[in-house]
Structures are given as C-alpha cells and as structure tokens.
Amino acid sequence: MYSWHAQDYQNLATNIKKHSFNALLVHGAANSGRAELINELIKFALCQSPQDLNACGKCSSCILWNEGNHPDITSLVADSSEERKSLQIKVEQVREIIDFASKSRHLSPRKIIHIPDAMQLNLNSANALLKILEEPVPECIFILQTNNINKLLPTIKSRCFKYQLAHPRWSEALAVVQENNLDNAEFWLRYFHGEPLFIPPFENHELVQLRTTLLKPSIDAIFALVKELDPKRVGMAQLLDFMFKWLSDLLLVKQGSAANYFAEDTEDMHKLVVKINYDKLFNLQENLVFLTLWSEHPLNHKLQFENLLFKYQQIYV
Ligand SMILES: [Zn+2]
Missing domain, CATH: 3.40.50.300 (P-loop containing nucleotide triphosphate hydrolases)
Known part of the structure; x- marks a missing residue:
C-alpha cells in the first residue's frame, strides 16, 4: 500500500x-x-x-x-x-x-x-x-x-x-516513477494525470516518431509510422489515447494556452494550429471515440490507424 x-x-x-x-x-x-x-x-x-x-x-x-x-x-x-x-x-x-x-x-x-x-x-x-x-x-x-x-x-x-x-502529490508520484529509472518520467506522469503506476505504452524512439509524425504529417512519415507502430503489437487503445491527448493539446494551443500533455511541443504546435479546420478536427475526435469503443474488437486496426492519420493530415488546410 x-x-x-x-x-x-x-x-x-x-x-x-x-x-x-x-x-x-x-x-x-x-x-x-x-x-x-x-x-x-x-x-x-x-x-x-x-x-x-x-x-x-x-x-x-x-x-x-x-x-x-x-x-x-x-x-x-x-x-x-x-x-x-x-x-x-x-x-x-x-x-x-x-x-x-x-x-x-x-x-x-x-x-x-x-x-x-x-x-x-x-x-x-x-x-x-x-x-x-x-x-x-x-x-x-x-x-x-x-x-x-x-x-x-x-x-x-x-x-x-x-x-x-x-x-498522490506530484512530488510523491514523481518519486515513485523515478525509482524505476524511467526515461521521460515527467512527461509520462503528466500523460497519466499524475498517477504514477502506469506502464509507458511506447518505447522512447516510438514516442519520438509519434510526435514528429504528428508535427509533420507527410505521407511518407505516416506510412513509416504505421509500419513501425503496428496497433496489433502496441495496442490500438494506446494509439487512440495518444491521439486524443494530442488533439486536446492542439485545441488548448489554438486557444492560446500551453499544451498540457505535450508541453515541450507547445511552440511547434503554435505553427501548426494556424491552419486548423475545426470541423475536420471535431470529426476526427468523433472517429476516435467510435474506435475506442471497438478497440478490443479484432478489426483491421492497422488500416484504421492509417486512415486516422490521413484524416489527421487533412485537418490542416
Ligand atoms: Zn489474520
């Protein structure tokens, strides 16, 4: 306890x-x-x-x-x-x-x-x-x-x-996370709302690839990401959660606040959100909600994930 x-x-x-x-x-x-x-x-x-x-x-x-x-x-x-x-x-x-x-x-x-x-x-x-x-x-x-x-x-x-x-207080929670010598301890703790007993859903290099792809969603980057992060291996629910949090941060930045989960990306997000189409973004969020309900179901998640990323690319017009 x-x-x-x-x-x-x-x-x-x-x-x-x-x-x-x-x-x-x-x-x-x-x-x-x-x-x-x-x-x-x-x-x-x-x-x-x-x-x-x-x-x-x-x-x-x-x-x-x-x-x-x-x-x-x-x-x-x-x-x-x-x-x-x-x-x-x-x-x-x-x-x-x-x-x-x-x-x-x-x-x-x-x-x-x-x-x-x-x-x-x-x-x-x-x-x-x-x-x-x-x-x-x-x-x-x-x-x-x-x-x-x-x-x-x-x-x-x-x-x-x-x-x-x-x-737990932030300091108590961080102490527990740091005991496990985890990379990006503070990032993950924010990502999991200050609750320390999480398992990071992605490796370091995967986290970097996810962030860079979402910052620059080129066709090549999307294909490379889907190839590297197969939802079957990393879990569709984890990928959906990541995208939810990313989109909620984009909205925060668009409204002039700092990003909550991806604080380090705030500046880069500033440049991105200039071109955001709200309708498409909300539509993408609805897609995420729907897929979350079915994330344990054996759909073709790889295809779904790829579709989501292309829809994500389209929110910048
Ligand atoms: Zn007893």
Whole structure:
C-alpha cells in the first residue's frame, strides 16, 4: 500500500470495523495504488484476529488470503474471453454471487463480494445486483471499484457508501516513477494525470516518431509510422489515447494556452494550429471515440490507424 493512502485506509478500515456499510464503492486513483489499498482492506476485513485496524498476517484467514485461496471472498468480473464491444458482467454471474452470499461463512467474520470494475455491470446485471444491495445479507460486504463514478447507474451509487481516494502529490508520484529509472518520467506522469503506476505504452524512439509524425504529417512519415507502430503489437487503445491527448493539446494551443500533455511541443504546435479546420478536427475526435469503443474488437486496426492519420493530415488546410 502506498503512503498517500494511509489516511484512506484508516477511514475505510474504521468503517468496516464499525459495520457502517454493506456496500462500499471506492473511486479514483486507478493508477495510484487503489488495487493495493483494496487488497489490504479485504485482508483486514477477513482476518480472524485483527490487531487494531490491521490484519494479523498469521491466522488461517490471512494465510488463505495470501495463497489466493480464501473461501469467503469471491470476485465478480466479466469474462474477457468473449468478443464484445465492451466487457460486461452477465445476469447469470450475479445470480451465482447471490447464491454465494446466501450460504454460510467458512472461517472469516464476514464474506466479501469484490467487483473490481463496476463499469462492467450492464443495465440487466446492475438491476439483478440491486435486489441484494437493497436487502443486504448480514456479515456480507460488497466492495465495488470504479474509475468513473459519473458513469455508474445512480441506483447502484445510492445504495453504496461512496469513497473517493486521495490523489498522490506530484512530488510523491514523481518519486515513485523515478525509482524505476524511467526515461521521460515527467512527461509520462503528466500523460497519466499524475498517477504514477502506469506502464509507458511506447518505447522512447516510438514516442519520438509519434510526435514528429504528428508535427509533420507527410505521407511518407505516416506510412513509416504505421509500419513501425503496428496497433496489433502496441495496442490500438494506446494509439487512440495518444491521439486524443494530442488533439486536446492542439485545441488548448489554438486557444492560446500551453499544451498540457505535450508541453515541450507547445511552440511547434503554435505553427501548426494556424491552419486548423475545426470541423475536420471535431470529426476526427468523433472517429476516435467510435474506435475506442471497438478497440478490443479484432478489426483491421492497422488500416484504421492509417486512415486516422490521413484524416489527421487533412485537418490542416
Ligand atoms: Zn489474520
């Protein structure tokens, strides 16, 4: 668990101890150690002889938890082997969870149902889940996590104890990134909104090639980029995210501000944005949104990426 979550841990563990809620919804800090914090909390909630607000680490519950083999906790996650636009938890899975909740505990003081990504609930599975959230089973806690609480169904939110995690300070986050001797540490940290536990999506030379191509989108440069950065290898979602951020910076520069993610390119962007056609740029953004929804789907991403880059070239008229 990271130092900036110490207070969050105290707050949440105290509330678990006091039985303040049957369902907890934790949001924020997706790449800032949320998973580590939740793991600590679950271990504490399951522990048979907690020491104040910490798990003992020695009881059978703690041992089973460390082995990843605890019978009083289950996770509700979408089946990632399915080909769909987005990963979704199914109603049948929620029924299995309700069954799990109704059975008696094995060894821990409470049972836990963990939903690491509540955004995977669709309308049907969320409605199925509501029933059990409305009539909670004693000694059974739901722990839900989400990156974007605004996109969750209000009915789910209203039945949960909502908790927003602290964000690390810039200096704390940078220290974590620098420990890993990462090149362009400050650039990537800005790119990932100050949340330090990211994996850089591109190698150094790839980052340079992406930036230079977007600064000078010639036909040759576009073909060379698509050849070098095959979306199948680097991930379409990563390329789309890069382009989103680049376009949002172009708009900032066009409005007279400094670029946010690509601060070093602000000056070069100034020269570029003189020729920008807004309609074409917004149209390109819509294309990006559409493709993001399908980024896990096996389309011909190489062709899609190439098309996007040619459309990008066309926004300068
Ligand atoms: Zn223990």
